[in-house]
Amino acid sequence: MTDLAVSPSNPTPVKWRRAAAETAAPALGGVIFLIAWEALVTHFQVSRFILPPPSAIIVKMVDEFPSLLSALGFTASITLCAFVAALVSGVTLGVLLTQNKQVERILWPYAVALQVTPMVAIAPLVVIWVGLNRVWLGLMILAWIVAFFPMLSNTAVGMKSADHGLRNVFSLYKATRWQRFRYLQLPSALPFILAGARISSGLSVIGAVVAEFVAGAGNATGLAWTIVESGAMLDVARMFAALFMLSAFGLTIWFMMAKVQHALLSRWHESELVQEG
Numbered sequence: 430m431t432d433l434a435v436s437p438s439n440p441t442p443v444k445w446r447r448a449a450a451e452t453a454a455p456a457l458g459g460v461i462f463l464i465a466w467e468a469l470v471t472h473f474q475v476s477r478f479i480l481p482p483p484s485a486i487i488v489k490m491v492d493e494f495p496s497l498l499s500a501l502g503f504t505a506s507i508t509l510c511a512f513v514a515a516l517v518s519g520v521t522l523g524v525l526l527t528q529n530k531q532v533e534r535i536l537w538p539y540a541v542a543l544q545v546t547p548m549v550a551i552a553p554l555v556v557i558w559v560g561l562n563r564v565w566l567g568l569m570i571l572a573w574i575v576a577f578f579p580m581l582s583n584t585a586v587g588m589k590s591a592d593h594g595l596r597n598v599f600s601l602y603k604a605t606r607w608q609r610f611r612y613l614q615l616p617s618a619l620p621f622i623l624a625g626a627r628i629s630s631g632l633s634v635i636g637a638v639v640a641e642f643v644a645g646a647g648n649a650t651g652l653a654w655t656i657v658e659s660g661a662m663l664d665v666a667r668m669f670a671a672l673f674m675l676s677a678f679g680l681t682i683w684f685m686m687a688k689v690q691h692a693l694l695s696r697w698h699e700s701e702l703v704q705e706g
Contacts, residue, residue: 481666490670497655501674504637504651507565508682511572512633516626518573519580524610526581527588544578548636552643568640575636576629580622587621588614620698623690630686634679 463483469475470482477485490497522540526533552571559567591613599609641653652671659667 478663478665481669485666486669486673489664489666490673493667493670497652497671497674500650500652500655500671501678503565504634504641504653504675505678507568507572507637507640507651508633508678510569511576511636512630512682514569514573515576515580515629515633519577519625519629520584520622523581523584524588527585527614528606533585540578540581543574548575548639549643552640556644564644568637568644571640571643572633572636575639576633579625579628579632583621583625583628584618587618590621591617620694623686623693627683627686627690630682631679634675634682638675 467482467484470480481489522536526536548571551574552567555570556564556567559570595613596609599613604612637651638653641651642657644654652675655671656668656675659665659671
């Protein structure tokens, strides 16, 4: 029975052990880091206005959890909406660009220009254009700009990565444009699209944070503005509490996208197949 439990036909225990080992290692490293941080700050009597110990940060997080959670909700709403918008628009435009060479030549330079334009330069314009009473929409647009290009670029590259031998086979059997897209280009592009989605998920968090920073005083109520406000009041423990919540949120999105990528690719793509040994 024991042999059957870990046989290739019943790999569940092996998967559970591997998942537990992958989770335990970074968790243990984090605990050691926090213990060392607490010990060093206490030993050298570092001022809490410079670097508070983890215990003070945890206390601050518990004390102000409702307000921090509300701020997280504001930043999360911007991040998730911007990410979904980048996902839909990036994939759609990436597919359209690769279907027509002339359209790609015309539009691609403008997509690159949008990517390389500093957000700090255009943020005040976007906020003014959408109106000061719709700041949330302006912040979402700014975060979308940051997250958009990786989706567009990866989709376009993926659509062009289909095997040329298979392209010839589809042409030989006179496949329609839809059949070529559905059964050849889209499966070939899927790993690239999912890789772009993981990048964009992280960039959408960065975009939301930077957008809040440049929106101006009183125009944002998310975690990024909480950090700015706490810094002005020299409440460094609150700054770290907001930063930890922001990092935890970003990691959550990243790992969720990693799970989605594994679920969609694990049965057939080399990047997600379990390596023997």
